[in-house]
Amino acid sequence: xxxxxxxxxxxxxxxxxLETVAGEHLDLMPETASALPLFLRERYGIxxxxxxxxxxxxxxxMEDWEVGSPGExxxxxxTLKLNLGENVVLVLPILPSYARNRMVQMxxxxxxxxxxxxxxxxxxxxxERFPQPNIRRKKTLGPAAQxxxxxxxxxxxxxxxxxxxxxxxxxxSPIMLSKVKDELEAAGxxxxxxxxxxLVLEFxxxxxxxxxxxxxxxxxxxxxxxxxxxxxxxxxxLLAGMSALSRRTMIAADRVPTYALPLAEFQDxxxxxxxxxxxxxxxxxxxxxxWSYPPELLGDNEMVDxxxxxxxxxxSQDERIQQQLEQLIAEVxx
Numbered sequence: 001x002x003x004x005x006x007x008x009x010x011x012x013x014x015x016x017x018l019e020t021v022a023g024e025h026l027d028l029m030p031e032t033a034s035a036l037p038l039f040l041r042e043r044y045g046i047x048x049x050x051x052x053x054x055x056x057x058x059x060x061x062m063e064d065w066e067v068g069s070p071g072e073x074x075x076x077x078x079t080l081k082l083n084l085g086e087n088v089v090l091v092l093p094i095l096p097s098y099a100r101n102r103m104v105q106m107x108x109x110x111x112x113x114x115x116x117x118x119x120x121x122x123x124x125x126x127x128e129r130f131p132q133p134n135i136r137r138k139k140t141l142g143p144a145a146q147x148x149x150x151x152x153x154x155x156x157x158x159x160x161x162x163x164x165x166x167x168x169x170x171x172x173s174p175i176m177l178s179k180v181k182d183e184l185e186a187a188g189x190x191x192x193x194x195x196x197x198x199l200v201l202e203f204x205x206x207x208x209x210x211x212x213x214x215x216x217x218x219x220x221x222x223x224x225x226x227x228x229x230x231x232x233x234x235x236x237x238l239l240a241g242m243s244a245l246s247r248r249t250m251i252a253a254d255r256v257p258t259y260a261l262p263l264a265e266f267q268d269x270x271x272x273x274x275x276x277x278x279x280x281x282x283x284x285x286x287x288x289x290x291w292s293y294p295p296e297l298l299g300d301n302e303m304v305d306x307x308x309x310x311x312x313x314x315x316s317q318d319e320r321i322q323q324q325l326e327q328l329i330a331e332v333x334x
Contacts, residue, residue, distance in 0.1 A: 013113035037322035060091040070102035143292035162198035207334035227284035230275035236296040239303035249324040260295035
């Protein structure tokens, strides 16, 4: 969900900058974005304006996203153009010089309000007006903190529980849970309050509002994928990826099933010959996703949990997958 405050700030800076470039007052008109894949709707706000007598479609990036690579922005711009039916100018809060130069070479139109503008055949201003600012970094939760929040959302509230009790639930050591506590508090996801002799987590929201608040700080649990020959997958392997999504929605599964495993278990299976690695999908009987936290902690006996599944697939540019991910989240019982 796009932050209203950050988007408002970026819009004002954009208008101020365009006024200095065009020498006239401009307006931004919001455009419907319902045709866009979910991951683009969460990252960009779509607006139109008239510059030098021409209509332009602008995609304003939310300010707390990590700076993308030129290749990533190129894919975003192409998908926006495909879905919206016309060329789109990316409006980015910040862009380092090396990325700016590459995007110019790739012909990707962009505006960094107050700094640079590159719209081929219309206006180009790439002068450095200010010292290069530090590259912003999206603050994401570590695997243990992310797992703790998802457990709280899916398996039952941690309200009133001591840190020791929470550590037992999520199967982390008390020392690790203390680090998780500090991380969640620093991220503004919860407050630490004292209840009797114990410290407890007091989350700032609950259910779906908490999910929407924390989602920008969550990452895919998938650290790497491997093709294997494994005819009879066993516990703790759980269906993941497209295999799990096909079970939960109407989308078709891939030919080769996907399973999630923690790194330690996967390495153990390889060492014992339970499964053997192979080079590609053609010779594989399964695809393994190695997760950063135990998938069985949040999943059921068969497949991974819906929120982790969503996070593992949300960057897909396949519109069919994005549609089914929306349905997946809509069916979560908060």
